[in-house]
Amino acid sequence: MRPLSCADARALVDARLDGRLPSGDDAALRTHLEACAPCAAVAADARRVHSALLALHPGDPGPEFTERVIAALDRGPAPGEAAIPAPRGRFAAAVAGAAATTALAAAAVALLPVEEAAASVASRIPLLASPVPALPEPATRLLAGIGTAVPVWAAAAAGAAALLGAFLAGRSARP
Amino acid sequence: MRPMERTDPDRETAARAAAGDGPAFRALVDAWRGRVLAFCARMTRDRATAEDLAQEVFLHLYQVLRRYDPGRPFAPWMRRVTANCVLNRLRARPAATRSLDDPDAPPRADSRSPDPVRAAEGADQARAVRLHLARLPEGWRAVVALRYSEGLSIAEIASALDLPENTVKTRLFRAREALREALRTEREGRPA
Numbered sequence: 407m408r409p410l411s412c413a414d415a416r417a418l419v420d421a422r423l424d425g426r427l428p429s430g431d432d433a434a435l436r437t438h439l440e441a442c443a444p445c446a447a448v449a450a451d452a453r454r455v456h457s458a459l460l461a462l463h464p465g466d467p468g469p470e471f472t473e474r475v476i477a478a479l480d481r482g483p484a485p486g487e488a489a490i491p492a493p494r495g496r497f498a499a500a501v502a503g504a505a506a507t508t509a510l511a512a513a514a515v516a517l518l519p520v521e522e523a524a525a526s527v528a529s530r531i532p533l534l535a536s537p538v539p540a541l542p543e544p545a546t547r548l549l550a551g552i553g554t555a556v557p558v559w560a561a562a563a564a565g566a567a568a569l570l571g572a573f574l575a576g577r578s579a580r581p
Numbered sequence: 582m583r584p585m586e587r588t589d590p591d592r593e594t595a596a597r598a599a600a601g602d603g604p605a606f607r608a609l610v611d612a613w614r615g616r617v618l619a620f621c622a623r624m625t626r627d628r629a630t631a632e633d634l635a636q637e638v639f640l641h642l643y644q645v646l647r648r649y650d651p652g653r654p655f656a657p658w659m660r661r662v663t664a665n666c667v668l669n670r671l672r673a674r675p676a677a678t679r680s681l682d683d684p685d686a687p688p689r690a691d692s693r694s695p696d697p698v699r700a701a702e703g704a705d706q707a708r709a710v711r712l713h714l715a716r717l718p719e720g721w722r723a724v725v726a727l728r729y730s731e732g733l734s735i736a737e738i739a740s741a742l743d744l745p746e747n748t749v750k751t752r753l754f755r756a757r758e759a760l761r762e763a764l765r766t767e768r769e770g771r772p773a
Contacts, residue, residue, distance in 0.1 A: 417754070420753070420754045420757060420758075423757070424728070424734075424735065424753070426735070448761065451761040451764055451765055452757060452761055454706055454761075454764060455706075455710060455757050455760045455761050455764060456757070457706070458706045458707045458709075458710035458711075458760075459623075459710060459714075459725065459728075459729045459760075460729055461707045462622060462623055462707060462710070462711060462714075462729065463619055463622070463729075463730070464618050464619060464622040464628055464631060465615070466614065466615040466618075467614055467615070467618050467632060467635070469611070471610075471614050471618070471632065471635070471636075472607060472610045472611050472614060474636060475610050475614075475636055475639045475640070476607060476610070478636060478640060479640065479643055
């Protein structure tokens with residue numbers, strides 16, 4: 407049987423606490439501890455620490471704990487309380503949804519004549535739902551010019567938003 | 582593998598809770614509150630803080646549960662969620678609130694010991710260990726907490742904390758060595 411050094415013996419004392427002591431080393435460790443008082447003291451202290459760590463068990467907090475959790479979920483974060491962080495998945499889904507909405511809206515706007523598009527947007531916003539005053543002739547020409555550029559920037563904006571949404575949705579896959 | 586994990590009854594419960602089933606979520610809290618509190622109790626210095634932290638874990642679980650893949654065992658995923666949440670919360674707290682030192686709190690004597698002197702010694706040791714445990718680095722404490730709250734193996738701890746097994750072994754060894762030294766110093770400094 408190979409004699410153990412003190413460092414080896416102390417590593418084995420630690421492994422023994424977790425049931426990781428190789429069976430062949432058990433006898434060597436016992437022999438070492440019988441002959442080496444400092445290592446025997448270390449082994450005794452290691453057992454005390456092990457027992458104390460086991461004794462720190464708080465027990466079951468009981469059904470009232472469950473009730474507290476459910477109540478906290480029902481009421482949401484109280485004023486001054488740390489807010490429950492927004493779930494990344496839902497945030498990403500919201501961004502992806504917004505991106506899709508933007509793309510659809512941009513496509514719809516790009517396909518509509520400018521005056522119809524203005525009326526369409528106004529009709530969806532109560533404060534703007536009053537009749538849209540006719541634009542003076544030069545303004546109509548200017549907007550018609552911009553209208554031809556709309557598909558380009560709208561597609562670029564929608565694409566960027568969709569990429570951001572996809573990126574955030576991908577990040578949310580981890581716990 | 583533990584017997585409980587062979588059947589993994591929480592897997593189906595978690596899937597139902599993730600789909601919005603309230604009673605299923607309540608059942609998950611019932612099933613895991615003891616284990617989560619046991620972990621939190623070893624990461625903090627007093628029970629009230631541990632219970633607050635455990636509650637935060639379940640609120641966080643509610644937020645992330647829909648990311649759980651029911652095709653995988655629930656317990657390792659839940660332990661990872663717990664450890665990540667607790668470590669993030671502790672790191673985010675100001676140092677003053679992180680160190681809720683309560684060395685005068687009455688320790689729980691080991692009720693299994695019939696000898697009152699030994700029971701008192703055990704209680705002293707438990708108090709000293711709790712005090713010194715809270716002074717260890719959070720990463721070491723997390724390893725100790727998983728080892729002693731659920732009796733997890735090195736491989737299971739490594740999986741829960743996303744660490745190599747050798748790192749887990751080293752942290753466990755160093756943490757127990759530090760606690761052992763702290764106990765020895767305390768004993769030698771105490772008047773006979």
